[in-house]
Amino acid sequence: SYVFLCIALTHTGRYEEAIEAGHKAVERLGRNPYTLTRLASAYAAAGQREQALQLLEEMQAMSPERYVSPNLLATVYVHLKQYQDALTELERAMEIHDARIIWLGVDPQFDPLRADPRFQELLRRTNNPAPQSRLPKPTTGEAASGRKFAAATRRITSEPRTGQKSLAVLPFKMIGPKTGGDTGDEYLGVGLADALITRISNVQRLIVRPTSSVLQYAEQGDPLSAGGELDVDYIVDGNIRRVGSTLRVSAQLFSASDGATRWSARFDEKLTDVLQLEDILSAQIAGALIPQLTGEEQERLAKRGTNDPQAYEAYLRGRYHWHSLTEEGFAKAIQSYERAIELDPNYAQAYTGIADYYIFLGIYCIMPFAESSLLAKQAAQRAVELDPELAEAQATLAFALVSHDLDWAAAEEHHQLALKLNPNSATAHNWYGFRLLQEARLDESLAEMERALELDPVTPLVKQSLAWCHYHSRRFEEAIAVHRRIIESEPRFAWGRITYSWALIVAGQYAEAVAEAEKAVEFGSGNPMYLAGLGGAYAAAGRNAEAREVLSRLHEMATRQYVSPYFLALIHCHLGEREEAMLYLEEALSINDTWVVWLVVDPQLDTLRSDPRYEDYIRRIGLERAARPVIARVGQSTEKSIAVLPFKLIQSARGENTDDNYLSVGLADALITRLSNVRSLSVRPTSAILRYGDEGTGALNAGRELGVNFVLDGRIKHVGERIRISLQLLNVQSGASIWAHQFDEQFTDVLSLEDAISEQLARALISQLTQEERSRLKKRGTDNPEAFEAYLRGRYYWNTFTVEGFAKALLSYNRAVALDPDYALPYTGIADYYTFLGVYAILPFSETSAAAKEAALKAVALDDELPEAYSALGIATMLHDFDWKTAEGHLRRAVMLNPNYAMGRSWYCYFLGMLGRFDEALAEVRRAYEIDPLTPIIQHTLNWTYYHARRYDEALASTRRLVANEPQYGLGYIILCLVLWQTGQFAEAVAAGESAVALIGRSPYTLVWLASAHAAAGHTEQVQRLLDEIREMSETRYVSPYLLSLVYCNLNDKERAFQELERAWEIRDARLVWLGVDPQLDPLRSDPRFTELLRNINFPTPEKNSS
Known part of the structure; x- marks a missing residue:
């Protein structure tokens, strides 16, 4: 592993890390020609010639006694830029039939040789059919921002590279003293390059980087470095000297792969003959790249x-x-x-x-x-x-x-004609992508934006267009990830900052949104659009006074310059002032403010879509037939959404009933379960509302943070045998109370109280309930008040999310079913309890999954319409029986019974991820996140899925946000640890692992992740100490052999890893369900024993999987 890590790091310019990995390889595998050539190549690439040459001498000394592959020696000479020596060694490799020569067609280390006729002859002699024109371009050193962005975007889009030749015409350098005038002669450098770009773009067989992408190289001295960053095959570089009325122009065409000059020329022309100069240059450059131009191409090239x-x-x-x-x-x-x-x-x-x-x-x-x-x-x-x-x-x-x-x-x-005339015009693809996006033709738009970015990977506006597409397509995570990369490379890009702020707003990251909008205003030269964006960010973040101050400034600005009513509408939208927002949109339509073309897809306007006038607005812009986007904004949907906050306890003066804390969460939890039966209501789950149990956050602020339309706030007072509850239902946007009631009942009538509250609440929100909804609302889990009280206590303890709390929850659930053996919900709680004991490796899965399945089966038998029961049964069936088909049926039924059951979707996401069905998995967890945007476990599920899908960039960005927002959430640090070591950031990975241990405690579960991070980093001593500690723990508590196998796999001890995996199968450690996708097990996949393990757990074949 260290050998290939060394090679990869060398090619990405991370030379110090490459050398370190090379030394690790030598340490693990010994000093032999195989390891020493890799280390020598890393030294050579890093410019440390002396060390590389010393290693070459050591290998030459070895050669009388052991074989030294000339192919491997050739790689060292390539990195030393001794190309003649490299070709000599490759020739020798051919003579002795060194089988490594079969990699000649694709080995990136030989890319600098590919243009050499001798290399091409060697390739021909190997009968290698690899199409060289389609190979990715080599990188040299640390990639520049544009190149890194393009590479990262290709990873996201999986866009195949084109086989066309690509060219960058750099701005010509002006030599000599500057002349007077508006621009002097500086315009000639950019202008002539721009003119050549326009001319040569007429040859459709060539991809020419647009002017916007080459401007940053106007002062750069190294054309080959620019070519690498622009990711092209060829570069035109030149200079202009003005002598009186004569222009002296020198130009060269370089190959980016080897730096060879393919064409060069020098011209002395009168300034009045610059047009003729452009004719000659464009024809000769195109001819050097494509010797046989067609008549049409020649005609288009010659056209002035x-x-x-x-x-x-x-x-x-x-x-x-x-x-x-x-x-x-x-x-x-x-x-x-x-x-x-x-x-x-x-x-x-x-x-x-x-x-x-x-x-x-x-x-x-x-x-x-x-x-x-x-x-x-x-x-x-x-x-x-x-x-x-x-x-x-x-x-x-x-x-x-x-x-x-x-x-x-x-x-x-006209768009189609533009693309037909020039299929390689990034601008044409970009403009067309915008129009498709406005019509909600989302997939088509994304394809156009990705093509534009492939043609122009550097220009900020083109990068931003991809983020803009993700944003309007409700792919907010992707929009944020792309924006982050843009801002890293273009920190003063005001337009990028403001659109980044918009993406953050709709993703619910309000503090970051405000910070980005403030930067946009700082860099935006007083443009009212950026100021309006800041006002919207303030309003979304609940900073209403500052938002109104911005509105006042904009109204004052409107007296002397244009201020778009469309952007004023956005501010009022975030202030919850729908009527004002609609009036400003009406004004925008009446004055033909073209920003209204975004009405169909703009996520910031989602709260207005239920207004009949909004559909009329869409009709007036001619898009009534356009598809409507699936509303995926946190808390903004056409369905009504509500959060039932934990009830506040009011203690009596005598201090009675101090054990009533369970009522606060328990009764809220019961109402949440009841209201979730109304499909047209989106109800935030209990896990999302727990943080609002005290008086610190007002109900309206809680509602805004939870992204809901309505919030139920209440107070409980328990005196003797009576319970008094005061409730009010608040509109989050307006702050108005739309329903309020006070209940004063016998404590034994708490079930009747739940009936009354849930029905009145539902009627206040939805005037016409269906017969099915009314029936489901009235449905009780039990008629026994004591059993109900025991269940409420269980839910209270469960939601503490502590080992002690889980144990108390189980006692309460068992008491509930003892009081009412036909009470299905406590059985579901019991199933969840045992599942979590297995997930966190507290007890063996063989014990926990059997108990979980038994309880879930009982719950389903008692109530076959209980989504929580089917979700629990689906997970238990998978973990106990490895019965994938049956498990999926149960998990699907859970989501079908309650589409707004966030945890049910989360469990289904895990299941789909285990099978490698990552697109489906991400769709499920994103929907769960929309329903429950604040509960850490949902965000954890998203990050876990990104990690197993090998989407490490997104996993890292999302997990960093999670631990920043929830610094006490230990599981977040475990995922962070995993992703960091997978991306070679070992020191940070170890630090994250230590944070997880500090937060969760020293247990086998936490220590194996930390041990694996140390193993991946090559810290053998630390790993052994942790393994000793885990072995000592194993005498008194359960240690998962599956988790141990990961440590040994990271130690590159495959035999011991397989021993642990075999032991995991023997004891039916249900963590084996991750066998098919776990990135840490990739080194084992080619071993027949691994295939046998997959067969043991009934892992579906790709054919079965797809069906």
Whole structure:
């Protein structure tokens, strides 16, 4: 493992870690040619030539007595950049039939040699059919931000690489003293590159990085490094020197893989002949890459936008200013474009530039969209009239047609034509992706955004478009993950900051949302759009006074500049002021504010969708036939949502009934169970509301944090034989009380009290209950008040989530069934108790799963419509019998009986994850998270699923958020420990493991994770000490052999790992259900014994699984 870790770290530029891994490999496997070549390669790649050469000498000394593979020696010479020596060794490997030569076609270590004809001849002689043009590009050193982002995004999207040749034309460097004028000659460097990019993009067989992605390399001296970061095959680099009226231009075409020069030229031209220079450069560069251009390609390459040198110069200046991406730059750009048109009224590209200018003024709310979109449309139409084959003009016209006319059909035609004219235009794919997103064609939109990012992996706006797509598709975790990477590489990107804030708002991460919005305002040059975003963040976070202060500032700003009513509507939406929000949307529609094209999909407007006027608004923008997105925002759904808070206990003056604490949680829990029978209600589970048991958080704030429409707040006073309960149902948005009641009953009538409260509550929320809902609401678990009281006590103890609490819960459940043997709910509680004892390795699964299954079967027999019972039975069946099909049937039935049962979906997620059905698993846990966004165990389930799906980036980001929000939640640190060591962050992994032990306690369950982290880090002594401690514990308590196998697997002791796994099977350790997907067991999967273990647990084959 350390050998391959060394290789991987070397190729990702993490040289110190690579060298450390190489030494570990030598330590574990001995000093031999196999390990020493890997270590030598790491030293060579790190630039430590002396150490690499010393190791080569050591291997040469070994060669008389033992075999040294010339293929492995060649890898060292490649990293030393001694390519001739590398090829000599490869030739020798061919001569002696060194079988390692079969990897020649794909081994990344040989990528620098691939363009060499000698390497290609060697490859031919091996009969290797590997298509070299499709191989990923090699990395050299620590990747730059753009490259890291593109790589990370490819991992998310699994987008296959294209086989087309790719090219980056870097800005030409200006040599010599600067000249006077507005831009001097600086515009020539960017302008000429931009013009060449536009020309060469006409050859559809070439992928050319757009100008926006190469601008950051205007001052960079190393074109090969730029090529690596831009992830291209070839780079054009050049410089310009002005001598009087003459331009002296030098240009070179490099291969990114080996740095070889494929073409170079030098030109001396009059400044008035720059157009001719562009003709020659574009033709020669394209010809060097594709020797046989078609007649159509030659014709498109030769096509000029203008024949007027002065108009061309003005256009180049405009492009230079445009790419500054500042308001000042935009203003100078349009002046240049207008000058170009004045000089040549038939210059289509200049009209496209003007159209883009006005579109951006509308997007950034600098000018009313009604005005800017009209001017954009007129300019784009003129560009298309002048040159109907100009892809950029067609894409811009499509955008303008939606923005001004809401003409979706015409826009579709122009988008399709733009992509046909230039399939490799990132801008065209991006604009089209936006339009598809506005129509809620979510999967199509994502495909377009991913293609745009593949074509342009560096430009912040293109990266942000992918995040924008995830956000409107309600994939908030993905949106946040992408935004984080953007901000890491572009910390001053105001637009990225504000859209990041929006994603955080709808994910319920309000503090972070406010922080990002404040940064957007700081970097946004006083733009009211960013200020409005901050106001919305304040409102969502419950900071209403600050939100209203922002509203006042915006109204004052509106007296002198444009402020979009659409963004004012968003603030009122978050303030819970629906009527004001609807009025501002009405205003936005009436003035043709084009931001209304997002009405169908904008998650921030989800609270308004139940208003009949909202559907009318959608009809008015021409999207009445568009699909409606599945509402996945925390706490915002068209169904009504409620949180029943723990009741506050009011103690009597005499201090009686001090044992009544169980009533606070128990009665709330009972009501939650009852109300969950109404399918049109989304009821937050008990686990989510426990934190609100004291007076510290007001009911309305609790409701906001829980993301619900309504909150039930109550107080209990128990005096003698009577119980007095005061309740009020509050509208979270308005703060109004919509129902209130006081009950004063005999304590023995608490069951009747539950009946009355649940029915009156449901009627207050839903005027027309169905007959089935009324019947389910009236259904009691028992008619025995003492049994009910015992069950309430059990639920109170269970929800303490402590070992002591679990033990007391079991006693209470057993008392409840002793008092009423037909009471199904306590049996479900008993099943859950035994399941958790097994999950946390407190008792052997062979004991706990049998007891859990027996109790769950009894619960189902007593009440076959109890979702909690079916969920418990499904888990117990899987853990005890390894009966996957039957277990899935039970788990599905639980979710069918109560679609809002968050824990039921969580258990089903675990089941699906065990089978590797990760997309389905994530869908279940995300729905659970929508229902219950605050309970740590639900977030833990999400993180556990990301981890087993090998989606480590998302697992790490999500788990870090969990431990930040819940610093006392020990299980969060266990997952953090797992993910960190899987990503090679061993020191942090060990620290996380130690935090888990500190929080949960020293037990076999916690110590095995810490031991595994030490094992993965190579800390053998620490592992042995922990194993000794676990062995000592095993004399008095249960230790899971499955968990022990993980430690040995991380120690690379496969035999001992298999011994423990075999022992796990002998005692039916139900943790074996994770055998099929556990990442820690990957080193064992090729062993026939592993296959036999999978067969033992009836693990479904892929064919069975898919069916």
